[in-house]
Amino acid sequence: MNLTENLAGTKRTITRATQFVNLKGDYGTSDFVMWRGGRLSKITVAFESWGKLSSNHDNVILIFTGLSPNAHAASSELDPTPGWWDYMIGPGKSIDTNVFHVICVNSLGSCFGSTGPEAINPATGKAYRLDFPDLTIEDIAKAGHHLLVELGIDHLHTVIGPSMGGMVALAYALQYPGEVDYLVSISAATRALPFTLAMRSLQREIIRSDPAWKDGNYAEDEAPYSGMALARKLGLVSYRAAEEWHQRFDRSRVAKDRRTGAPFELEFEVESYLDYNAKKFIHNFDANSYLYLSRAMDWFDVADHGGSVNSGLTKIHVKKALIIGVTTDILFPPEQQREIVKGLEKAGSCEECVEYVEIDSINGHDAFLVDSHQFSPVMKQFLDETCQ
């Protein structure tokens, strides 16, 4: 294992529990060759891990994240702060770290330690910015696979991913058939459809329209914060569902003493909530990373792996798959979950081994972060059965 302190993006939230591996090119060649032809001569992959690796390496669960989280999915002794999926991962929890060796990867192209647009390009000594090659979901999966090779792990018990992470999990199972026993895809899709493409395209255009973006060449402390805040707000609108906001905020107003009197200032509590969350986000995520990862989600299409979505899905060979959708998800709606299920079933390689659970929740695309009481037992039962 080749751990390093070579942080790609030192400003970001990278905790003491984060580990790093420098990859040595593309399985022995000098470059990591990307899905759309770009090359990276040096890659660092940041990750966290929990639980002990079994002697025969048969207990590894690999987790890919959504667009914005880092690798800190759960707390640990090294970093006791709650992770983004803390209710799910830990000793005795649904993803039981007494049983499994769990690894969560910071996506290639992100900004929490893995190589991305903010990292130094060895060829120039400067940050890549828009010289970072075209990034795809397939590349993120491949960087995760490289990491495992470096760690001496040649087989996964389970690959798991929510949202973008679910796309990466699908891409992983597609690209490395026979190397994954179980697959869990949560609120993901085989490809994005126009409403979702439009929502993400708008977020990217909002960032690009911020003069501070400067074609990606913004100064470290003069990032396109205004554009990022607006993009994040629009993202949040798409991650949540109308009914939950109705129940939480209705038409409540921000208290008069919290208003500035500026023209067209924010006035409703829902606006204030978005503003608070956007401002928390913008100083801890790189704008160019956001653009690259967002576009990677738009580009992903299982049909690229076989001419059609269904023939692509036939390339996935796992013992069993768990597909979870949420009734109120407008970004990757239940129909798109059922499409994965039907495709895997049709594939035949996986007969009677696709489990579909549709969570009835008002929390939309973000339900996997919120509805612990619904997601925990589903995950626990699935993983328990794999151990029987």
Next chain:
Amino acid sequence: MNLTENLAGTKRTITRATQFVNLKGDYGTSDFVMWRGGRLSKITVAFESWGKLSSNHDNVILIFTGLSPNAHAASSELDPTPGWWDYMIGPGKSIDTNVFHVICVNSLGSCFGSTGPEAINPATGKAYRLDFPDLTIEDIAKAGHHLLVELGIDHLHTVIGPSMGGMVALAYALQYPGEVDYLVSISAATRALPFTLAMRSLQREIIRSDPAWKDGNYAEDEAPYSGMALARKLGLVSYRAAEEWHQRFDRSRVAKDRRTGAPFELEFEVESYLDYNAKKFIHNFDANSYLYLSRAMDWFDVADHGGSVNSGLTKIHVKKALIIGVTTDILFPPEQQREIVKGLEKAGSCEECVEYVEIDSINGHDAFLVDSHQFSPVMKQFLDETCQ
């Protein structure tokens, strides 16, 4: 009648069929007093009309528009270009101009001839811009009422409005009980809920974040076009439904020869469609008008007329009401249509006189502009019955 050539916003699409009335203050007083306390000393209201006014003035239909259209709802001899509701209004059509005298009003605060932020403030000789007083849906209804007073019409056969126009129609019926026989509200609401508030708030913030906005003081030919385009795109996303875009665009790409190669350029047909429509819009709508009208929709709440939505609705006294909703409308969803229906039914003044039609369409909030085959017969039957 006091027609005038005093165009408030000469750059805009104001056709030869547009008529203008200068209001003489607030029913005899010197100022038009607005719902939130502001005052306008001089108001022009632009409108178009079709069909003959009956001798006893009992055949008048007043139409209020959505946020962005002008008063050109239908073609006429003076302006044969199709109006925004051309399939609905005309001789022998559902809103039959052989029977009715139809008037469509350009909303107060808009930019197609009626007084708005772009109009000249008589007190300063300069455009109002952000000195335009706080605008509400109630004010838009009142300006329509003033217009009728000027035209010598003291009673409406029917008030009709889709989208924002439906809110205005509700406000009209609320404010002038006994002066309206029939009410038609299409894809409107008694008040906006948080998802819709957020979508509109974001549009306004995107415009305000464009440096070209300059706190509303942009030069005539240097308007915040970039912000307006992004806001319009976001608006369009909320006006349409995911399934229709899926059927129309799927994941089709823009042809290579239409691409520029710029980083993160638009690539999918859905992005190109939004871009085309946004660019058509931005040079024909005033950014400050957009802000005022958008906020007016957020502010509108029937509960302001009686302490609660239901007690507000009891103030509406009409012979019959037609409420139309669309299954896939995410902006003003069917639940909000049924809320109007139940409220009017509970009001008791209107027993067995509320008709609700839920249009099963994939065209979302914009269905009233598209699904002529579904909307036409519903409107025709309703209006025919009022004449029996």
